[in-house]
Amino acid sequence: MRGGRSAGIYLVLVVLLFLLALASVIFGAVEITVGEIGSALAHALSGETLASLNERIFLQIRLPRVIMGIFVGATLTIGGVLLQALFRNPIVEPGLVGTSSGAAFGASLYFVLGAAFGIELGEWGLPLAACIGGMVSTTLVFYLARSRDSGRSSVIALLLTGVAVNALFLSGVGFLSYIARDPQARSITFWNLGTLSGAYWGAVGIVGAVTGIGLWLSLRYAKQLNALMLGEQEAQLLGVSLGQLKLKVLAVNVVMVAVATAFVGVIAFVGLIVPHFLRMLNGSDNRFLLGAGALTGAIVLTASDLAARLLVSPAELPLGIVTSVIGTPIFILLLRRTNYLF
Amino acid sequence: MISLENVSFAVKKKELVREVSAEFAPGKMHLILGPNGAGKSTLVRLISGELAPSTGAIHFDGTNLRDLSLLQQARRRAVLSQNLELTFPLSVGEVVMLGRYPHFTDRPRAEDLAIREEAMRLFGVLAMQDRNYLTLSGGEKQRVQFARVFAQIWTAVADRPRLLLLDEPLTFLDIFYQYDLMRKIRDFMSGNPGLTVIGVVHDINIAAKFADQILLLRNGTVFAHGDPRTVLTEKSILEVFRVVIQDRFEIN
Numbered sequence: 088m089r090g091g092r093s094a095g096i097y098l099v100l101v102v103l104l105f106l107l108a109l110a111s112v113i114f115g116a117v118e119i120t121v122g123e124i125g126s127a128l129a130h131a132l133s134g135e136t137l138a139s140l141n142e143r144i145f146l147q148i149r150l151p152r153v154i155m156g157i158f159v160g161a162t163l164t165i166g167g168v169l170l171q172a173l174f175r176n177p178i179v180e181p182g183l184v185g186t187s188s189g190a191a192f193g194a195s196l197y198f199v200l201g202a203a204f205g206i207e208l209g210e211w212g213l214p215l216a217a218c219i220g221g222m223v224s225t226t227l228v229f230y231l232a233r234s235r236d237s238g239r240s241s242v243i244a245l246l247l248t249g250v251a252v253n254a255l256f257l258s259g260v261g262f263l264s265y266i267a268r269d270p271q272a273r274s275i276t277f278w279n280l281g282t283l284s285g286a287y288w289g290a291v292g293i294v295g296a297v298t299g300i301g302l303w304l305s306l307r308y309a310k311q312l313n314a315l316m317l318g319e320q321e322a323q324l325l326g327v328s329l330g331q332l333k334l335k336v337l338a339v340n341v342v343m344v345a346v347a348t349a350f351v352g353v354i355a356f357v358g359l360i361v362p363h364f365l366r367m368l369n370g371s372d373n374r375f376l377l378g379a380g381a382l383t384g385a386i387v388l389t390a391s392d393l394a395a396r397l398l399v400s401p402a403e404l405p406l407g408i409v410t411s412v413i414g415t416p417i418f419i420l421l422l423r424r425t426n427y428l429f
Numbered sequence: 430m431i432s433l434e435n436v437s438f439a440v441k442k443k444e445l446v447r448e449v450s451a452e453f454a455p456g457k458m459h460l461i462l463g464p465n466g467a468g469k470s471t472l473v474r475l476i477s478g479e480l481a482p483s484t485g486a487i488h489f490d491g492t493n494l495r496d497l498s499l500l501q502q503a504r505r506r507a508v509l510s511q512n513l514e515l516t517f518p519l520s521v522g523e524v525v526m527l528g529r530y531p532h533f534t535d536r537p538r539a540e541d542l543a544i545r546e547e548a549m550r551l552f553g554v555l556a557m558q559d560r561n562y563l564t565l566s567g568g569e570k571q572r573v574q575f576a577r578v579f580a581q582i583w584t585a586v587a588d589r590p591r592l593l594l595l596d597e598p599l600t601f602l603d604i605f606y607q608y609d610l611m612r613k614i615r616d617f618m619s620g621n622p623g624l625t626v627i628g629v630v631h632d633i634n635i636a637a638k639f640a641d642q643i644l645l646l647r648n649g650t651v652f653a654h655g656d657p658r659t660v661l662t663e664k665s666i667l668e669v670f671r672v673v674i675q676d677r678f679e680i681n
Contacts, residue, residue, distance in 0.1 A: 324506075366517060
């Protein structure tokens with residue numbers, strides 16, 4: 088549509104993201120100056136050892152954390168856009184079709200029983216367990232929601248099945264916390280609340296790669312998802328083969344969300360609110376929603392993480408709590424506004 | 430152009446369409462009439478490829494419909510239906526562009542943009558192209574959808590014949606727009622000889638006025654097929670619709 092307007096929005100988002108990311112590496116329990124950032128980058132690029140403690144904090148703790156936040160925010164929003172477009176329903180997000188609770192269950196299982204069964208996969212164990220959990224629960228939701236007659240699933244059936252499967256997996260998480268020993272129980276709780284504090288470069292690389300590939304694939308489906316706005320029947324008349332599209336979009340979504348969730352825990356509301364906000368701003372062309380959504384999701388998560396670190400400094404709040412506390416009122420506000428006028 | 434060979438369609442052993450064979454000549458307007466439950470909509474949905482025949486075959490320009498991909502069909506066949514809602518907000522221009530989607534891969538080409546503009550002009554919605562579709566009135570939405578559907582088959586792809594299907598598009602229109610739409614379809618056909626129209630309308634008068642050929646259905650089978658004058662007789666209407674026609678209205 089209005090190319091000029093979209094370009095303006097992109098520009099504002101990029102500038103905003105850059106400023107927030109900069110603020111996010113500077114402020115925290117320890118304040119880092121711009122001069123230290125410059126010299127740390129210069130040292131790192133020239134391969135020299137880092138001079139000061141602050142330089143090391145910046146390069147090994149702050150920077151990976153901020154970049155991780157950017158990727159995770161982008162991933163969660165892309166997941167939200169994909170699912171909302173696919174189910175033609177603005178209140179769908181990865182959490183509602185079981186992906187997050189399944190991932191949480193997988194992770195909890197790993198925390199509590201992984202060591203007991205002698206499963207030791209190093210840093211890959213947790214993401215793998217969460218990924219498998221997310222895939223199992225999402226597949227379960229879609230399998231159970233299929234109608235026996237037509238083999239297709241309605242949105243209502245899907246959402247209600249999602250509620251049921253979520254309840255099952257979350258009670259599983261509850262049971263595991265109940266039988267867990269103290270440190271394990273703390274890990275589960277911490278992970279369920281979501282945090283970027285464990286970010287390291289290896290994880291950033293994995294999540295970054297998945298986010299990049301996921302965004303690229305999603306953009307390829309954007310046109311077909313646009314046609315779906317007219318309804319499944321009309322989309323087919325426009326040449327969209329629905330079965331394939333659903334499968335591809337769901338696969339991309341599950342892998343993206345499960346991998347991100349595996350490293351940072353459960354973070355709610357970002358994938359739900361950001362697409363809403365952008366639709367009000369500039370309509371629902373999915374190409375725009377995916378691109379601008381990735382940026383806006385990154386902004387929201389970076390800002391939330393900054394708040395999580397500054398509010399109770401030098402301690403920090405779990406990120407999932409911050410996004411939920413900010414997200415809930417915004418979501419209700421969005422719901423109460425008139426339907427999508429731009 | 431379109432030929433049906435012993436086409437049947439059944440849902441749970443109930444046959445909605447039974448052993449229908451018919452040839453739809455190219456460049457003509459074929460309208461399907463029949464009482465409720467005669468299988469009119471089912472027949473249109475079989476021709477549009479939404480439903481697959483239980484037995485029999487449908488040929489589109491010599492090729493079995495089964496052997497054409499959804500995209501191949503979409504490039505040459507469009508369906509005009511009743512008012513459609515949209516889940517999410519899109520501008521009018523974006524909605525009409527959806528009709529061009531089967532024709533380009535990534536970004537709309539200059540040709541697609543030009544066709545979109547002409548289609549919007551034909552249905553008088555060009556001035557509202559930046560408006561949010563969700564804020565339009567029912568009649569405006571309908572015209573936007575018409576522009577979208579026409580944009581889909583605006584020009585021939587590689588000079589192959591095109592097909593426009595009508596799935597009761599007149600249902601929610603007032604009488605002015607009913608005639609307006611039928612006239613626009615007629616005008617469009619005279620400028621595009623490669624276009625065949627097959628469809629369902631409810632009004633016998635409109636069908637008689639605009640159709641080249643009438644297919645009269647009863648209980649899922651063909652009752653009569655041919656020129657409106659020969660098909661729509663007092664006798665056939667009495668038998669199919671169980672209504673006696675009078676040549677003028679009596680007003681007390």
